[in-house]
Amino acid sequence: MKILIGLFILLLNQFVFTQSLPVELTYFYGEVVEGEVVLYWGTATELNNYGFFIERSLNDSSTFNEVGFVMGHGTSFSPKDYSFRDTSANINEVYYYRLKQMDNDGGIKYSWIIRVPEATKVDFASQKTNGIKMGIYPNPSNESTNIILNVDKPSDVSVILYDSNGRVVRKIFKGKLFSAGKFFVNLSTLSSGNYFINLIVGKNNFTRKLIHLK
Structure with missing residues (x-):
């Protein structure tokens, strides 16, 4: 009986684990710092996270192009913080950014879209x-x-x-x-x-x- 109960708990834990989201994003925002756009984001947990592709759109949020990549932490159950400095951005323009998160098995999930407005400067x-x-x-x-x-x-x-x-x-x-x-x-x-x-x-x-x- 104890063996059956233990097997049931093991299967239940595996089910809950596999149903968890690969990456739980907790925040994502961007600023203009010292003349360059800097993006910040964080995760609460990560499961097989390969990393984040940073995508940017100029003046609208319909067409995005990849401008960078930040490696993920694989599997983690503690909060992680990330940042990316977009050195190619013109701070006199309005940009939209999103994160394309990729799992180790190639699965993809997009973040919400943020806007980094013109002349937003925070030192x-x-x-x-x-x-x-x-x-x-x-x-x-x-x-x-x-x-x-x-x-x-x-x-x-x-x-x-x-x-x-x-x-x-x-x-x-x-x-x-x-x-x-x-x-x-x-x-x-x-x-x-x-x-x-x-x-x-x-x-x-x-x-x-x-x-x-x-």
């Missing part, structure tokens, strides 16, 4: 503190802005938007961040003026100024 190098990188774009902003965070280790994170009088305008995020995160902030209901984004990561606390123009 992460000047905004790095204790392994924490924070970028805000666009800044000055109009209807909305985006907050990009990168941490070098899993951390408890809090992101809060304040007005110039120190009043809380919006609690943007509170939780655990494992590697990177992107937060969209709708500013359409706010008056023009100076605002401040306060970031707390573990014991680190710092603030960035956001200019909102209507």
